[in-house]
Amino acid sequence: MAILVTGGAGYIGSHMVWALLDAGHEVVVIDRLSTGFRSAVAPAARFYLGDIAERAVLQQIFLENRVEAVLHFAGSAVVPDSIRDPLGYYRNNTLASQVLIEETVRAGIGRFIFSSTAAVYGTPQTDQPVKETAEARPENPYGRSKLMTEAILADTARAQSGFRFVALRYFNVAGAERLGRVGQSTRSATHLIKVACEAALGKRSEISVFGQDFPTPDGTGVRDYIHVDDLVQAHLKALHYLVAGGESLTVNCGYGRGASVLEVLQAVERVAQVRLPVTFAPRRPGDAASVVADTALARAVLGWSPPHPGLEAIILSAFDWERRFLRDRDSDIDALQQRLAASGF
Numbered sequence: 001m002a003i004l005v006t007g008g009a010g011y012i013g014s015h016m017v018w019a020l021l022d023a024g025h026e027v028v029v030i031d032r033l034s035t036g037f038r039s040a041v042a043p044a045a046r047f048y049l050g051d052i053a054e055r056a057v058l059q060q061i062f063l064e065n066r067v068e069a070v071l072h073f074a075g076s077a078v079v080p081d082s083i084r085d086p087l088g089y090y091r092n093n094t095l096a097s098q099v100l101i102e103e104t105v106r107a108g109i110g111r112f113i114f115s116s117t118a119a120v121y122g123t124p125q126t127d128q129p130v131k132e133t134a135e136a137r138p139e140n141p142y143g144r145s146k147l148m149t150e151a152i153l154a155d156t157a158r159a160q161s162g163f164r165f166v167a168l169r170y171f172n173v174a175g176a177e178r179l180g181r182v183g184q185s186t187r188s189a190t191h192l193i194k195v196a197c198e199a200a201l202g203k204r205s206e207i208s209v210f211g212q213d214f215p216t217p218d219g220t221g222v223r224d225y226i227h228v229d230d231l232v233q234a235h236l237k238a239l240h241y242l243v244a245g246g247e248s249l250t251v252n253c254g255y256g257r258g259a260s261v262l263e264v265l266q267a268v269e270r271v272a273q274v275r276l277p278v279t280f281a282p283r284r285p286g287d288a289a290s291v292v293a294d295t296a297l298a299r300a301v302l303g304w305s306p307p308h309p310g311l312e313a314i315i316l317s318a319f320d321w322e323r324r325f326l327r328d329r330d331s332d333i334d335a336l337q338q339r340l341a342a343s344g345f
């Protein structure tokens with residue numbers, strides 16, 4: 001039996017593929033390579049170049065492979081892009097997901113894990129950390145496009161007794177795989193930690209802090225940054241949960257710890273031992289002030305309680321990947337592992 005990973009050539013999906021293979025699963029990937037890379041897909045995975053909105057390619061995959069679960073990462077993931085191109089985001093995150101869900105149900109596959117996001121909360125109105133039961137009030141089309149897909153999944157699971165899902169609401173994912181086989185290679189990245197690592201290595205001439213007037217302790221945006229390896233482990237737990245007969249579930253994936261933009265930039269400066277070329281800019285449209293996960297449900301129901309590496313350890317893994325990516329793709333993985341171990345990660 002195989003696991004289908006949509007978006008398996010992307011940042012998080014490529015880490016997932018390695019982890020599934022390591023756990024002994026057969027893995028099938030579909031990716032249209034819009035933001036992902038063929039080279040990021042582990043060689044042992046079976047790769048289909050295609051769009052999840054294309055029914056024919058999905059039907060071919062389900063015909064040619066005995067798929068027991070779908071892990072759905074494919075999507076568009078950049079908040080500011082969603083403001084510029086809302087229809088593109090609804091098309092790719094909501095409508096294309098609807099096609100995938102429909103074909104999954106039609107193929108009789110009853111287990112589905114969805115990459116949702118903390119962006120569904122907007123800036124939570126209740127006290128933080130935010131629980132899954134908090135009212136979802138997304139502040140941008142990206143968050144709304146994902147929330148609609150959550151609704152499609154919930155309604156489908158209510159109507160189809162054989163179909164169950166876990167929607168994982170990721171907080172801000174960062175870092176590179178501990179083993180160094182894969183990392184974040186996103187072109188023209190907008191993610192704070194990646195952008196800051198690029199600036200530290202001279203790949204960018206400056207890094208902007210978007211907004212200093214948020215209602216947060218230092219006025220800059222606060223997020224719950226989580227290491228990609230820990231997120232991938234949450235998916236393995238979610239898969240076991242569904243296989244064991246667990247009911248459909250929507251659950252946060254974060255550490256329950258917030259860091260401001262300035263705290264992240266200071267940590268990058270400590271890790272990289274450089275001063276960053278920081279400039280200050282107005283708020284970025286669609287950005288929430290602060291969002292930090294309540295982690296109780298993930299611990300209680302999935303048994304997922306990652307060891308909470310420090311922010312610097314997450315940044316170090318991202319920075320080392322970025323440097324290897326820049327200088328030498330064949331650099332010594334042992335040395336990287338030793339540095340990560342020495343950092344307590």
Ligand SMILES: NC(=O)c1ccc[n+]([C@@H]2O[C@H](COP(=O)([O-])OP(=O)(O)OC[C@H]3O[C@@H](n4cnc5c(N)ncnc54)[C@H](O)[C@@H]3O)[C@@H](O)[C@H]2O)c1
Nearest residue numbers: 007009010011012032033034035036051052074075115173
């Ligand atoms: N990175 C984060 O911090 C974060 C946080 C919350 C949720 N997410 C979600 O996790 C998922 C993966 O994010 P990522 O950071 O790895 O992004 P990514 O852009 O690196 O990966 C997305 C992958 O999906 C592929 N893809 C996009 N649309 C497709 C389509 N219609 N058909 C086939 N392939 C398609 C892309 O080519 C890419 O390989 C996304 O759904 C994103 O919304 C990411």
Ligand SMILES: O=c1ccn([C@@H]2O[C@H](COP(=O)(O)OP(=O)(O)O[C@H]3O[C@H](CO)[C@@H](O)[C@H](O)[C@H]3O)[C@@H](O)[C@H]2O)c(=O)[nH]1
Nearest residue numbers: 077079117118119171172190191192195208209210221261
């Ligand atoms: O150059 C930059 C980039 C970001 N930020 C700020 O840093 C914070 C984090 O921004 P970013 O790294 O772009 O992440 P988010 O906009 O929070 O979105 C990420 O995290 C979400 C979950 O919280 C995911 O759903 C998205 O896919 C993912 O891009 C925000 O306050 C931004 O305003 C800056 O100040 N300067």
